[in-house]
Amino acid sequence: MSTIHKAACIGGGVIGGAWVARFALAGIDVKIFDPHPEAERIIGEVMANAERAYGMLTMAPLPPKGKVTFAKSIEEAVEGADWIQESVPERLELKRGVLNQIDAAADPKALIGSSTSGLMPTDLQRDMKHPERLFVAHPYNPVYLLPLAELVGGQKTSRAVLEDAKAKLAPIGMKGVIINKEIEAFVGDRLLEAVWREGLWLIKDDICDTETLDDVIRYSFGMRWAQMGMFETYRIAGGEAGMRHFLAQFGPCLSWPWTKLTDVVDLNDELVAKIADQSDAQSGARGIRELERIRDQNLVGIMHALKAGDDGKGWGSGKLLADFEAHLWAKAGKAKVEVSAAEPLRLLDTKVNAAWVDYNGHMTEHRYLQLFGDTSDALLRLIGVDFDYVEAGHSYYTVETHIRHLGEGKLGQALYTTLQLLSSDAKRLHFFTRIHDAATGDVIATAEQMMVHVDSKAGKSVEAPAEVLAKIKPIAEAHATLPMPEGAGRSVGQKRT
Numbered sequence: 001m002s003t004i005h006k007a008a009c010i011g012g013g014v015i016g017g018a019w020v021a022r023f024a025l026a027g028i029d030v031k032i033f034d035p036h037p038e039a040e041r042i043i044g045e046v047m048a049n050a051e052r053a054y055g056m057l058t059m060a061p062l063p064p065k066g067k068v069t070f071a072k073s074i075e076e077a078v079e080g081a082d083w084i085q086e087s088v089p090e091r092l093e094l095k096r097g098v099l100n101q102i103d104a105a106a107d108p109k110a111l112i113g114s115s116t117s118g119l120m121p122t123d124l125q126r127d128m129k130h131p132e133r134l135f136v137a138h139p140y141n142p143v144y145l146l147p148l149a150e151l152v153g154g155q156k157t158s159r160a161v162l163e164d165a166k167a168k169l170a171p172i173g174m175k176g177v178i179i180n181k182e183i184e185a186f187v188g189d190r191l192l193e194a195v196w197r198e199g200l201w202l203i204k205d206d207i208c209d210t211e212t213l214d215d216v217i218r219y220s221f222g223m224r225w226a227q228m229g230m231f232e233t234y235r236i237a238g239g240e241a242g243m244r245h246f247l248a249q250f251g252p253c254l255s256w257p258w259t260k261l262t263d264v265v266d267l268n269d270e271l272v273a274k275i276a277d278q279s280d281a282q283s284g285a286r287g288i289r290e291l292e293r294i295r296d297q298n299l300v301g302i303m304h305a306l307k308a309g310d311d312g313k314g315w316g317s318g319k320l321l322a323d324f325e326a327h328l329w330a331k332a333g334k335a336k337v338e339v340s341a342a343e344p345l346r347l348l349d350t351k352v353n354a355a356w357v358d359y360n361g362h363m364t365e366h367r368y369l370q371l372f373g374d375t376s377d378a379l380l381r382l383i384g385v386d387f388d389y390v391e392a393g394h395s396y397y398t399v400e401t402h403i404r405h406l407g408e409g410k411l412g413q414a415l416y417t418t419l420q421l422l423s424s425d426a427k428r429l430h431f432f433t434r435i436h437d438a439a440t441g442d443v444i445a446t447a448e449q450m451m452v453h454v455d456s457k458a459g460k461s462v463e464a465p466a467e468v469l470a471k472i473k474p475i476a477e478a479h480a481t482l483p484m485p486e487g488a489g490r491s492v493g494q495k496r497t
């Protein structure tokens with residue numbers, strides 16, 4: 001698999017800082033050059049929000065975080081890098097100067113991506129000595145969560161470079177889409193600019209205020225667009241006759257006065273003040289980092305929902321997340337778990353993250369089940385029941401769970417889980433899992449569970465194969481000597497009088 005070994009980020013503002021987080025959280029060392037006097041603080045804050053978001057996004061084993069260092073010059077930053085991402089302000093002359101400097105100092109084989117939102121790559125690469133490796137890699141904010149990068153080549157960009165860039169983005173959880181032809185603002189910003197322009201008119205003409213306009217988006221088509229794009233959505237809107245009927249019905253609207261798109265609004269001081277004041281009234285009570293955290297948590301929730309889409313196969317960005325997680329599990333290899341007769345298996349280490357906390361201010365009940373499920377998944381991987389095994393048509397299904405809540409999990413609290421095998425046979429695994437407070441070792445919850453080995457295609461229980469049973473045997477033998485856990489075999493309730 002084609003991978004990035006070392007990255008350089010030139011410019012570490014809103015977008016550059018989030019590229020740094022994307023690279024570092026994928027385990028890639030990053031060197032940054034940004035002359036801003038507060039660059040380290042700003043990137044540190046973006047990094048903290050990104051780490052918080054990844055804590056919510058996935059339980060898959062992220063690689064050790066890449067080293068993030070600051071260079072004193074472009075030359076120092078790009079030394080040894082095989083992917084260099086330019087994210088300086090959107091001014092052609094400035095970008096050209098920076099890209100020429102990168103080009104002169106970098107390894108000639110290093111890929112150079114520009115974050116530009118709309119400048120043509122042909123214009124950017126004009127004076128470069130190795131222009132074939134320059135392309136636009138246009139991301140979306142926040143880069144560490146939104147997976148898309150539009151890959152756009154200029155006249156001198158090699159097609160192989162675009163393909164290589166696309167391949168190198170996959171292992172960091174991103175989807176590179178190669179755009180056929182260069183055009184200002186590419187595809188995404190062409191669409192966004194159209195909506196933005198129309199929005200400015202609606203505010204200027206007092207049709208609505210910024211809050212109403214945002215509500216119209218987020219309670220309606222904004223939700224649709226997260227899961228299907230424009231054409232698939234409108235195909236459904238055409239009813240059983242699909243897109244042809246949709247076009248026949250709504251095509252005539254194109255000639256109605258529904259849009260002012262051909263007129264550009266005059267963004268004068270008066271309109272700027274009007275929009276800024278309305279935006280302050282709408283969102284000014286919260287700081288930008290707080291808004292970022294709210295946005296990130298919502299985006300994570302959307303991706304989780306989409307991961308379960310299409311009957312669990314995953315859909316759109318959720319399917320991409322599932323693929324990324326499978327890649328992380330495969331890369332991490334088999335976890336080294338100590339099988340001992342002295343204690344249960346320690347299978348999972350985690351922290352209570354913000355999305356797990358409910359209105360009572362502590363970890364909400366279904367997150368306990370999630371941790372118990374993640375722990376039993378870790379047991380299954382240990383005995384060879386991994387993604388390939390499940391794909392081939394067999395698995396273990398949970399048939400019974402009894403959870404006891406003995407303490408609280410608070411935001412940020414470090415936890416670990418342990419699992420004791422109580423009994424097993426050719427079909428069944430019966431085990432007892434504890435969630436511990438990592439600081440004290442105290443048990444805050446337990447679950448007793450039974451799993452049955454199944455032929456998932458036939459939909460019936462069957463005996464596990466010899467190689468799986470052979471891996472269960474040493475665990476069963478070791479755990480046979482452990483005392484029966486307090487609480488095992490309990491049922492819910494009190495005696496009826």
Ligand SMILES: NC(=O)C1=CN([C@@H]2O[C@H](COP(=O)(O)OP(=O)(O)OC[C@H]3O[C@@H](n4cnc5c(N)ncnc54)[C@H](O)[C@@H]3O)[C@@H](O)[C@H]2O)C=CC1
Nearest residue numbers: 011012013014015016034036087088089090115116117141
């Ligand atoms: N903000 C957004 O939503 C998006 C922005 N982009 C693109 O990303 C690029 C950067 O935009 P933002 O991050 O929003 O701007 P920004 O203003 O937040 O950051 C730009 C950074 O570049 C630094 N810088 C200025 N001159 C430099 C130089 N000579 N060498 C190194 N660093 C230098 C600045 O100190 C600043 O930290 C632009 O091309 C923009 O079009 C792309 C997608 C979304």
Ligand SMILES: C[N+](C)(C)CC(=O)CC(=O)[O-]
Nearest residue numbers: 116117139140141189192
């Ligand atoms: C406003 N913008 C043109 C810089 C936006 C983008 O380029 C993409 C995004 O994140 O919306």
